[in-house]
Amino acid sequence: MPNNGSLMRKVHFPPSRLVFSAIVALSGGLVASCGTGSGANPEQVTVYTGRHYGIEAVFDEFTEDTGIEVRFTTGSDPELRERLVAEGANTPADVVITADAANIELAASAGLLAALDSDTLRGAIPEELRSEKNEWFALSRRLRVIMHSTERVSEPPRSYADLGGSAWSKRLCLRPSTHPYTQSLVASLILNQGAEKAESIVEGWVANEPLYINSDTDILKAISAGDCDVAITNTYYLARLLDEDPATPVAISWPEQPTTGAHLNVSTGAVLASAPNPGGARRLLEWLATKGQKTFSDANFEYPADPSVAPADLIVGFGEHTADLAAVRQLGRLNQDAVALLSRVGHE
Amino acid sequence: MVRATTTPGPRRGAPGRRAGRLVAWVVTAGSALLVVAPVAVIAVSILDPTPSLWADLWRTRLPGMIADTLTLLVTVVVGAAVLGTSLAWLVTAHDFPGRRLIGWLLVVPLTVPGYVAGFVWLDTASAVIGPRGARSIWLCAAVLIVTLYPYVYLFARAAFRAQGADLRDEARVLGLSRVAAFARVALPAARPAIAAGGALVTMEVLTDVGTVRLFNVSTVADGVLRVWFGTGSRQAAAELATTLVATALALVVIERILRRGARYSRRASGRPMTPVRLTGVRALAATAGPSVVVAVAAGVPLVRLGAWGVEARRAGATATVAGGVWHHLGATLAVAGLAVAVCLGVGSGLVLFARRHGALGRVMVRASALGYAMPGPVVAVGAVIVLAALDRTDLVPGPVVLVGSLVGLVFALGVRFLAVAVNGIESGLDQMPASAVASARTLGARPIRIAWSVELPSVRPALVAAAALLTIDVVKELPITLLLRPFGFDTLAVWVWQATSESLWAQAAVPSLAMIAVGSAAVGALLVALERGAEVVS
Numbered sequence: 051m052p053n054n055g056s057l058m059r060k061v062h063f064p065p066s067r068l069v070f071s072a073i074v075a076l077s078g079g080l081v082a083s084c085g086t087g088s089g090a091n092p093e094q095v096t097v098y099t100g101r102h103y104g105i106e107a108v109f110d111e112f113t114e115d116t117g118i119e120v121r122f123t124t125g126s127d128p129e130l131r132e133r134l135v136a137e138g139a140n141t142p143a144d145v146v147i148t149a150d151a152a153n154i155e156l157a158a159s160a161g162l163l164a165a166l167d168s169d170t171l172r173g174a175i176p177e178e179l180r181s182e183k184n185e186w187f188a189l190s191r192r193l194r195v196i197m198h199s200t201e202r203v204s205e206p207p208r209s210y211a212d213l214g215g216s217a218w219s220k221r222l223c224l225r226p227s228t229h230p231y232t233q234s235l236v237a238s239l240i241l242n243q244g245a246e247k248a249e250s251i252v253e254g255w256v257a258n259e260p261l262y263i264n265s266d267t268d269i270l271k272a273i274s275a276g277d278c279d280v281a282i283t284n285t286y287y288l289a290r291l292l293d294e295d296p297a298t299p300v301a302i303s304w305p306e307q308p309t310t311g312a313h314l315n316v317s318t319g320a321v322l323a324s325a326p327n328p329g330g331a332r333r334l335l336e337w338l339a340t341k342g343q344k345t346f347s348d349a350n351f352e353y354p355a356d357p358s359v360a361p362a363d364l365i366v367g368f369g370e371h372t373a374d375l376a377a378v379r380q381l382g383r384l385n386q387d388a389v390a391l392l393s394r395v396g397h398e
Numbered sequence: 399m400v401r402a403t404t405t406p407g408p409r410r411g412a413p414g415r416r417a418g419r420l421v422a423w424v425v426t427a428g429s430a431l432l433v434v435a436p437v438a439v440i441a442v443s444i445l446d447p448t449p450s451l452w453a454d455l456w457r458t459r460l461p462g463m464i465a466d467t468l469t470l471l472v473t474v475v476v477g478a479a480v481l482g483t484s485l486a487w488l489v490t491a492h493d494f495p496g497r498r499l500i501g502w503l504l505v506v507p508l509t510v511p512g513y514v515a516g517f518v519w520l521d522t523a524s525a526v527i528g529p530r531g532a533r534s535i536w537l538c539a540a541v542l543i544v545t546l547y548p549y550v551y552l553f554a555r556a557a558f559r560a561q562g563a564d565l566r567d568e569a570r571v572l573g574l575s576r577v578a579a580f581a582r583v584a585l586p587a588a589r590p591a592i593a594a595g596g597a598l599v600t601m602e603v604l605t606d607v608g609t610v611r612l613f614n615v616s617t618v619a620d621g622v623l624r625v626w627f628g629t630g631s632r633q634a635a636a637e638l639a640t641t642l643v644a645t646a647l648a649l650v651v652i653e654r655i656l657r658r659g660a661r662y663s664r665r666a667s668g669r670p671m672t673p674v675r676l677t678g679v680r681a682l683a684a685t686a687g688p689s690v691v692v693a694v695a696a697g698v699p700l701v702r703l704g705a706w707g708v709e710a711r712r713a714g715a716t717a718t719v720a721g722g723v724w725h726h727l728g729a730t731l732a733v734a735g736l737a738v739a740v741c742l743g744v745g746s747g748l749v750l751f752a753r754r755h756g757a758l759g760r761v762m763v764r765a766s767a768l769g770y771a772m773p774g775p776v777v778a779v780g781a782v783i784v785l786a787a788l789d790r791t792d793l794v795p796g797p798v799v800l801v802g803s804l805v806g807l808v809f810a811l812g813v814r815f816l817a818v819a820v821n822g823i824e825s826g827l828d829q830m831p832a833s834a835v836a837s838a839r840t841l842g843a844r845p846i847r848i849a850w851s852v853e854l855p856s857v858r859p860a861l862v863a864a865a866a867l868l869t870i871d872v873v874k875e876l877p878i879t880l881l882l883r884p885f886g887f888d889t890l891a892v893w894v895w896q897a898t899s900e901s902l903w904a905q906a907a908v909p910s911l912a913m914i915a916v917g918s919a920a921v922g923a924l925l926v927a928l929e930r931g932a933e934v935v936s
Binding site: 096102103121122123124125126128129130132133136137138140142226227228230233261262263264265266267268272277294385386389390393394396398 | 454458459524528529530533611612614616620623624626627628629632713775778779782783785786787789790799801802877880881883885886892896899900901902
């Protein structure tokens with residue numbers, strides 16, 4: 051059997067032995083590398099953050115200011131929440147930061163967050179922008195508004211309902227309903243206009259055969275390129291584009307003025323109920339709401355949560371407007387209804 | 399197949415051997431259980447279904463999801479199988495200018511992550527046919543075909559190579575034309591390999607969430623995340639995810655049934671296939687055809703990424719995240735090395751054990767591969783649940799925390815990708831002459847020794863191939879790494895995510911190119927090893 055001969059030749063030094071030794075060595079290293087998570091270090095705060103754009107510079111400034119190190123991991127809001135639920139009392143996290151209000155409300159209702167009795171936070175953050183039980187606090191304001199081409203649109207829509215007008219047929223760009231920003235906007239429509247009216251508004255959009263693009267930046271670029279004329283996006287994406295190229299031919303049309311105001315969502319921060327370092331967590335949150343407000347907001351051209359802090363010059367240029375503060379706390383509660391509505395009317 | 403327990407041998411029934419068998423059982427069953435647990439905690443939800451969810455879904459998005467999923471699945475699997483197999487036959491059985499280089503380049507598209515290729519092609523196609531036309535299921539399918547066909551290509555190529563010259567020459571002597579020799583002999587004999595590659599493509603398509611979203615294609619996998627993150631209900635999402643796993647499982651079982659009884663043992667003479675030299679127009683076509691595939695699948699993304707990289711450098715906007723390329727590269731290589739070693743170790747253990755223990759062993763192997771049939775984010779959360787539960791038990795010493803440790807991350811990646819190892823090793827063993835094991839057994843070798851000295855060395859090419867595929871998969875993997883990585887442990891894929899989740903495509907260029915470079919190195923190692931390996935086996 052020549053074949054077996056050639057196979058058996060390998061007996062003395064099968065390559066798999068190398069693999070095996072490697073595995074043994076690596077497993078040793080692996081076990082040694084196991085984290086020792088929850089040993090509370092007063093000089094360190096651990097953060098899970100779903101808002102990650104420019105966050106590193108903010109934490110660096112906090113460390114410089116207070117001497118407290120920040121250890122953080124980034125991710126998507128819902129996945130970080132699932133991780134917190136699974137970790138329960140064992141979590142190494144002290145603070146959670148989210149990019150929208152609905153996700154933090156879900157975390158609150160899952161019992162993950164600690165109520166915080168802090169005069170500093172109450173003083174800095176308006177009542178509408180923190181939870182009733184002071185479990186979470188807005189850190190910046192994110193406005194979702196109507197965008198239009200300055201080249202092709204002379205009379206831009208003035209309300210979310212206007213976007214359903216036949217004038218905008220095939221000229222509208224929207225973000226798919228998979229995204230929380232779309233869901234929160236529809237949740238606010240349900241709150242302000244009632245479920246029936248909200249449904250007919252969204253039906254109007256869908257009837258205009260919108261071009262769905264899963265990125266606010268790319269939506270604005272599509273307006274620049276002439277692929278659509280009106281759209282709904284958050285303001286800071288336009289600010290970023292204007293910062294790069296002031297000639298970007300897109301402008302804001304503030305919706306629902308002066309009635310309910312433009313749809314407002316918030317990025318939020320909260321201290322976890324099982325925080326190993328609740329003292330440090332509280333300091334970080336208080337710092338973000340006061341001294342760090344400007345850095346936190348300006349890092350992404352968002353409006354500060356504290357109305358007494360001046361927004362970045364670039365976005366001051368967007369003009370005066372009313373924002374829908376009243377809806378913010380309800381966004382989490384109505385999120386599921388919004389998702390159902392979006393599915394019913396066939397919004398992508 | 400003769401059971402190991404009935405093997406006559408001088409040391410039969412010795413206490414050492416019985417203890418060895420017990421250890422093998424415990425280790426194998428234990429690792430299978432551990433690997434299945436994250437899938438099980440999700441899948442168990444199906445026992446307590448939410449009828450309202452299903453009624454709502456059925457009235458709204460579910461029919462569309464099923465239609466999109468099936469359309470995509472059939473198109474991509476057929477496309478990848480045809481493209482992969484024909485390219486493999488072209489480069490193994492023919493000689494033409496640039497053959498060796500092309501043989502290598504044809505694997506490179508696999509190293510381009512689907513979400514990167516998807517964006518590049520969406521952007522490129524938008525410029526030509528407009529953004530509406532570009533967001534189509536067909537372009538999405540095309541992108542998936544050109545990034546996934548190398549799975550089939552690799553397995554088919556190894557199979558054709560291992561067939562050697564005999565099979566084809568005998569067919570030719572019996573009067574078959576060159577085409578008929580391929581269609582009626584070489585192709586059927588390579589079916590297990592093509593099926594193994596096709597199975598990987600199937601799973602990739604069923605679980606993809608990064609690419610389909612770019613094209614507004616709403617598949618079931620996308621629906622799982624939609625339901626989960628839209629309603630905050632893990633239960634509802636888990637039910638949907640379970641249907642996905644069931645579909646994948648059904649497909650695997652059907653494929654196995656179709657293949658039942660078809661073992662492709664062969665008498666190998668060690669004579670490698672002499673490629674047919676092509677001349678003139680045919681040689682030109684043979685060089686041009688694959689070159690076009692490579693240009694489309696890898697060339698365009700590389701050129702676009704290169705241009706973005708230059709643009710980012712000019713704008714001084716390369717620093718999306720702290721730590722440079724080396725920091726991220728180091729993390730990527732470390733996690734890839736560990737995950738590959740663990741998958742190969744556990745995978746070979748499982749497969750070899752299963753071959754000796756009939757139905758139960760086979761069930762264990764199939765079950766351990768289920769993580770590959772679940773979307774990455776679902777596996778990530780399943781793994782977090784299991785690891786967090788372990789952290790609460792006494793099994794893990796007090797201060798040690800698995801969630802967010804390298805161990806936890808490697809475990810979760812193992813859950814997701816063990817199927818790649820298992821699949822590769824099994825297809826290697828399927829091609830091995832059954833007589834080798836039988837002879838060793840007749841000579842009285844113990845099962846462990848047979849595994850060590852006969853089976854593993856003879857599937858070395860398959861092991862190396864699996865290692866390369868795993869490296870490529872782990873380097874590209876995002877959702878599990880994102881959720882489970884230790885603090886400060888940022889891989890290249892995480893960097894890409896940091897940039898692309900903010901649509902900063904220019905800033906994603908450098909890490910994307912680095913990922914492709916790592917993957918291409920793995921491809922190079924793979925092909926060199928396969929060439930050596932083919933000599934060992936045949």
